[in-house]
Amino acid sequence: MMKVGLQFAVALVCFWSSAAQDKNDILGKTLIAILNNLQSITTQLENLKQENSALKTEIEAAASKQSLQSVIQQVKAVQGENAALKTEIEAAASKQSLQLVIQQVKTIQGENTALKTEIEAAASKQSLQSVIQQVKAVQGENAALKTEIEAAASKQSLQSVIQQVKTIQGENTALESKINSAASKQEVQSVVKQVEELDQKISIPKVAFSATLSVLQSGNQFIKTSVGTILVYKNVFTNVGNAYDPNTGVFTAPVRGLYVFSFNVFNAYDFSASQAAQQGMAVALLKNGAQVLSATDSLPAADKQDNCGGSASLLLNKGDQVYMTLWANNRIYTDVIKRNAFSGHLAFTV
Incomplete structure (x- = not known):
């Protein structure tokens, strides 16, 4: 152009x-x-x-x-x-x-x-x-990386689960050991308790006694007093545990427990004395100086013989004392027939 x-x-x-x-x-x-x-x-x-x-x-x-x-x-x-x-x-x-x-x-x-x-x-x-x-x-790279990450995450998750399982297994093992130890300890304690109970049973003293007033082989005797006095049952024919003292007439509890006591007394007409001189009969069971119960009878009359008694279950602590007393201005009669007796035994410990 x-x-x-x-x-x-x-x-x-x-x-x-x-x-x-x-x-x-x-x-x-x-x-x-x-x-x-x-x-x-x-x-x-x-x-x-x-x-x-x-x-x-x-x-x-x-x-x-x-x-x-x-x-x-x-x-x-x-x-x-x-x-x-x-x-x-x-x-x-x-x-x-x-x-x-x-x-x-x-x-x-x-x-x-x-x-x-x-x-x-x-x-x-x-x-x-x-x-x-x-x-x-x-x-493409992200997809491949995602696959690798998912695989790694899956593997890591599996490893984490395995690690958690191992941890739980370890805890279970430790807990099982503790349980076994506790169970063993509890069993031991149970055994120890049973042994202690058995030992207590074994070591529970066997306590029982029975005695009469005199050791007379012949004749008779009136026991009388103007003041209250302890009756000493000298003729001991049972004294398991030696808790009863035949020299003082006093029973001393060796352990805490429930004890059962019984007694019986006898009085007769005194033919060597006038009717006016006759005396009645009255005794009491005492614990640590306190009266627990008593037994009494009036003057011998037409039957010429009187008999009475009593019994009691007492909870005693170790060292408590139990004995019989004759009231003032009363009497009892003893002879070879042995109609005055005092007995006691340990029922069980407490």
């Missing part, structure tokens, strides 16, 4: 030269100068096209290598050069009325803009494809 313009300009110049050569020498020279300027500008435009073509090749090569930033930078540099060239051309056109040149420059700018758009679209598409490819690669 530019060549056509130049040919047209040359023809125009030739025409003007032949028609008005004599009158317009000065104008011809001016047109020749303009033509020279146009040829110079045309040369510059051709060079610019070549540079743009080379630049397009470089841009495409750079875009294929994904140097998008460098390409954009170069495009911006070209745009700057184009803008400067446009300024120069517009200045020259305004001085020389080169509207055609300006139109060509605008056409080149449009081509450059379209080329820039294509380059950016291609670069963007290539960049997007690269990004998509990278995303797919990362997704």
Whole structure:
């Protein structure tokens, strides 16, 4: 298109030269100068096209290598050069009325803009494809990593469960040992308790006694007093544990427990004395000096013989004393028949 313009300009110049050569020498020279300027500008435009073509090749090569930033930078540099060239051309056109040149420059700018758009679209598409490819690669790596993580987590979870099981087993073993130890200790304590109870049973003293008042082998005897006195049962025929003292008539409890006591006394008519001199019979069972119970009978009368007795179960502490007393101004009778007796035994410990 530019060549056509130049040919047209040359023809125009030739025409003007032949028609008005004599009158317009000065104008011809001016047109020749303009033509020279146009040829110079045309040369510059051709060079610019070549540079743009080379630049397009470089841009495409750079875009294929994904140097998008460098390409954009170069495009911006070209745009700057184009803008400067446009300024120069517009200045020259305004001085020389080169509207055609300006139109060509605008056409080149449009081509450059379209080329820039294509380059950016291609670069963007290539960049997007690269990004998509990278995303797919990362997704593949993430999937593989997820599989590895799940496998590792599963393995770690299994190891954790195994570790917990081992810990529980250890705790169970320790607890079993403690239980066995406690059970053994409890069994030992139970055995010890049984042994202690058995030992207590074994060590429980066997206590029992029985005695009568006198050791007379013949004859008889009235035992009487004007004051209260302890009856001493001297004829001991049973004294297991030796808790009864035949010298004092006192029973002393060897252990705490329940004891059972019984007694019986006998009185007879004294034929050596008058009726007025006869005496009644009254005795008492005492614990630590306190009366527990008593047994009494009035003067012997027509039957000439009186007999009475009693019994009691007493809770005694170790060291408590039990004995029989004859009340003041009373009497009892003893002989070889042994009708006065005092007995006691330990029923059980407490």
